[in-house]
Amino acid sequence: MEKISFVELKKNAKKDMKNLKNYKIAILGNCSTQHLSTALKGYGYKEGYNLDIFDADYNQIDAQVMDDNSELYNHAPNSVLIYMSTEKLFENFCQLELQNRNNFAENILNQIETYWNTINSKLKTNIMQFNFVEIDDKIFGNYSNKVSSSFIYQIRKLNYLLMEHVEKTKNAFLIDLSSIQNLYGRKELHDEKLYYIAKMPISTNLLPEVAKQVVDIIKALNGKIKKCVVLDLDNTLWGGVIGDDGLKSIQIGELGLGHAFSEFQMWLKELKNRGIILTVCSKNNEDIAKEPFEKHPEMVLRLEDISMFVANWQDKASNIKHIQETINIGMDSLVFIDDNPFERNLVKELIPDITVPDLPEDPAMYLSYLKSLNLFETASYSENDKDRTKQYQAEVGRATMQSSFEDFNDYLKSLQMVATAHEFNEFEIPRISQLTQRSNQFNLRTIRYTEAEIEEILRNDKYLTLSFSLKDKFGDYGLISVVIMEKKDKETLFLDTWLMSCRVLKRGMEEFIINTIIETAKKKGFKKVVGEYIKTPKNAMVEKIYSNLGFKEVKKDLFEAEVDNFSFNKTNIKLDENNIK
Numbered sequence: 001m002e003k004i005s006f007v008e009l010k011k012n013a014k015k016d017m018k019n020l021k022n023y024k025i026a027i028l029g030n031c032s033t034q035h036l037s038t039a040l041k042g043y044g045y046k047e048g049y050n051l052d053i054f055d056a057d058y059n060q061i062d063a064q065v066m067d068d069n070s071e072l073y074n075h076a077p078n079s080v081l082i083y084m085s086t087e088k089l090f091e092n093f094c095q096l097e098l099q100n101r102n103n104f105a106e107n108i109l110n111q112i113e114t115y116w117n118t119i120n121s122k123l124k125t126n127i128m129q130f131n132f133v134e135i136d137d138k139i140f141g142n143y144s145n146k147v148s149s150s151f152i153y154q155i156r157k158l159n160y161l162l163m164e165h166v167e168k169t170k171n172a173f174l175i176d177l178s179s180i181q182n183l184y185g186r187k188e189l190h191d192e193k194l195y196y197i198a199k200m201p202i203s204t205n206l207l208p209e210v211a212k213q214v215v216d217i218i219k220a221l222n223g224k225i226k227k228c229v230v231l232d233l234d235n236t237l238w239g240g241v242i243g244d245d246g247l248k249s250i251q252i253g254e255l256g257l258g259h260a261f262s263e264f265q266m267w268l269k270e271l272k273n274r275g276i277i278l279t280v281c282s283k284n285n286e287d288i289a290k291e292p293f294e295k296h297p298e299m300v301l302r303l304e305d306i307s308m309f310v311a312n313w314q315d316k317a318s319n320i321k322h323i324q325e326t327i328n329i330g331m332d333s334l335v336f337i338d339d340n341p342f343e344r345n346l347v348k349e350l351i352p353d354i355t356v357p358d359l360p361e362d363p364a365m366y367l368s369y370l371k372s373l374n375l376f377e378t379a380s381y382s383e384n385d386k387d388r389t390k391q392y393q394a395e396v397g398r399a400t401m402q403s404s405f406e407d408f409n410d411y412l413k414s415l416q417m418v419a420t421a422h423e424f425n426e427f428e429i430p431r432i433s434q435l436t437q438r439s440n441q442f443n444l445r446t447i448r449y450t451e452a453e454i455e456e457i458l459r460n461d462k463y464l465t466l467s468f469s470l471k472d473k474f475g476d477y478g479l480i481s482v483v484i485m486e487k488k489d490k491e492t493l494f495l496d497t498w499l500m501s502c503r504v505l506k507r508g509m510e511e512f513i514i515n516t517i518i519e520t521a522k523k524k525g526f527k528k529v530v531g532e533y534i535k536t537p538k539n540a541m542v543e544k545i546y547s548n549l550g551f552k553e554v555k556k557d558l559f560e561a562e563v564d565n566f567s568f569n570k571t572n573i574k575l576d577e578n579n580i581k
Contacts, residue, residue: 006035006204009042009211017050023218026054026072028061029083032199036083039211047215047224058199059088065118072119079126079221080119081175081214084112085201086132086155087190093151101149105158109165116172126221126450127172128214131159133181133189170433170451173379175213180206183372213374220379221448223440226355227329228277229268230320232338233289233311237265237301239363243288253298260364265300267367272305275388276376277327279308281319281336286311307392316343317350326399327392328502330440330538335375339363379437380451382430391503394475412508412572415472419509420576421516424458424465431479432467439499440538444531444545447497462487463496464520468513470504470573480504481513485520491527493517498531505541511569514549518566526563533557 025040027033037055044051054075056064061082064072072080093104116127136144136152144150159178166172181189184206191203202210219225234241238261239251251258252265272278278301282289289311293303303309308326310319316338324331331353338344344356360369398415405411424432433451440446449457457463468481481504484497495517500509521529531546533539534557546559550567554560 004043004046004208006039006207009039009046009208012042012045013038015045017045020045020048020050021222022050022052023079023222024052024054024075024077025218026056026064026075026077026080027083028056028064028072028080029085030059030061030088031083031085031201032058033083035200035204035207036202036210039207040214043208043211043215044218047219049215049218051218061115065115068122073122076123077125079128079218080123081128081130082112082115083130084108084132085130086135087195087201089132089155090135090137090151093154098149101154104154105161108158109161112162113165116169120171120452124453125171127169128175128217129162129166129172130175130177131162133178133186135186170455171453173217175210175217177210177213180209180213184209216374216377217379220377221437223437223446223448225333225378225438226276226335226375227333227438228279228307228323228327228335229271230279230281230323230334230336231268232316232340232343233280233282233284233292235339235363236337236359236366237261238292238299242292243284247291247296250292250296252292252296257363258298260366262298262300264363264367267371269300269305271376272389274376274381277307277329277388277392278305279323279327280306280310281316281323282311283313283316284311305389307389308396315346317347320347320351320354326396328505337370380430380434382434390475391477397474398472409572415474415507415572417470417472417507417573418576419471419512419573420469421466421513424454424467426455426458428467428479429454429458432482435479435482435499435501436497439501440536441502442505442542443499443536443539444495444542445497445534446499446536446539449497457484464493464524466513466516466520468500468509468516470507470509477501477504481509483513483517485517485529487526488530490525493521493524493526493529495529495531508571508573510545511549511571512573512575515568515571518561518563518568522563529561529563531559531561533559 023044027037033055037053041051041053054071054077056072064070089108093101096104112129119125119127132155134152134155140147140150144152147153162174166174189203189206190201194200194203231237239257240249242250252261253259268278290303290309292299293301308323310323312319320334320336324334331351335355335357336347337357337359339359344358347354348356355375357370357373359366402411429451433449433454436447436449457465464485464487466483467479469479470477481500482497483495486494486496488494500513517529531551533543533546535543547553549569551559551561
């Protein structure tokens with residue numbers, strides 16, 4: 001994962017992009033953004049996107065946002081990126097009378113809120129906004145922290161207010177430019193000469209890093225996210241080799257280099273709490289490999305934090321494939337972390353889709369390096385994410401039990417599966433949006449929805465909605481499937497969205513959902529249900545799903561079911577309660 005230069009990004013921006021995924025973006029700034037636009041175009045190419053960019057003229061945010069006929073609205077972008085530079089705000093701040101400076105942060109936030117509300121009233125889009133780097137004018141020195149009318153005080157306040165506001169705006173996302181400056185330093189981010197000559201606040205040295213942060217959010221909005229970490233143990237989670245050094249001699253805890261490993265584990269545990277799956281892949285005897293998790297008093301991670309633990313003497317590529325197949329997510333959703341260059345290179349060669357960071361030789365640098373990669377960007381979060389480890393631990397238990405059955409149908413019956421189905425509710429909006437953004441394989445049309453858009457659908461009489469949950473004797477899968485049905489006319493329902501977590505694939509849930517869709521259509525008086533399959537590089541598994549479940553193909557990738565004549569599918573899943581409204 002080598003750093004890329006601005007010169008390389010400029011070359012990328014000129015390359016043929018006709019086979020890449022198209023994504024439209026508009027850039028509005030109170031500063032010059034031409035270099036930023038080029039960097040985004042080039043970084044988009046690196047990540048497989050053809051970014052169709054409208055780059056507004058210098059300092060034309062108001063003109064573009066307020067004019068109904070502006071180039072912004074004619075472009076109809078998937079995302080609008082707004083860059084209000086701190087440097088420009090400082091110029092405005094200095095022009096204010098002293099008595100008017102105390103409310104500077106609130107006034108700028110009101111201006112931003114007006115931009116967002118106006119854009120949202122005219123476009124169905126996402127909004128990305130740079131936050132504000134700190135510029136200390138040293139007028140007061142350190143005393144500026146006690147003076148509400150100082151510029152640094154107001155900028156810090158503005159960033160806080162902006163975080164509070166974006167939390168309430170479901171289709172808005174902050175690009176943390178302030179953190180980039182904190183990491184690399186003001187002198188690295190800002191080229192004084194470039195700004196004075198060309199009004200470009202970001203140096204060409206760090207434009208690739210800034211472009212990466214923007215593209216990371218675009219990737220997350222399009223479902224390209226990391227869901228699982230596969231961890232080596234010796235010299236990765238602790239210093240030393242547990243099989244040779246023994247429990248008492250491995251490096252972990254407060255003393256010496258052990259502290260670096262402990263902090264690394266703390267970070268991994270926080271990822272787990274956020275919903276990232278942690279798994280172990282180690283060349284070792286399983287009982288020895290588990291000993292630190294069970295017995296070492298200073299281990300941060302414990303076995304209950306690990307969704308799947310694989311320790312044997314097979315090659316790691318084979319074991320990683322086994323982990324991926326068991327937890328049933330795409331290989332490109334996995335990150336493999338190992339201190340050994342040989343193991344990393346082997347996995348890279350045999351599994352091209354997996355992400356394999358090249359860890360520094362010094363363990364003290366592991367954590368800062370991994371943080372700098374921003375591997376776990378997301379466009380959504382729900383409280384249910386914290387339960388993901390338990391859900392995947394249960395999945396491993398199911399897989400183990402399945403191997404003891406000769407007849408798969410007997411195994412499904414033994415699971416004692418019970419499902420619920422009901423209309424969307426406000427409590428589920430974050431999780432539903434998250435599923436539309438993350439689900440790639442079992443997703444018939446792969447339409448992404450923000451929380452704001454799901455909320456709009458929930459309140460729109462044009463749609464019928466269903467969310468499905470599943471549990472069995474091993475545990476609760478939680479919300480695992482989403483169906484959005486559009487009323488085309490008095491007789492026809494169109495399946496705008498049908499997606500499902502691959503964790504429940506081939507358990508009879510597909511049949512249960514289709515049966516429920518038909519029953520719902522019948523109760524609401526519809527005669528026909530129409531489904532469409534839109535092919536993507538990842539959803540080939542559902543290409544024949546409608547045909548297999550009783551729909552008739554009326555034209556290529558378009559399927560229909562007559563409600564009154566439909567033959568319901570057999571399934572071992574029972575309805576928990578009749579709560580379809």
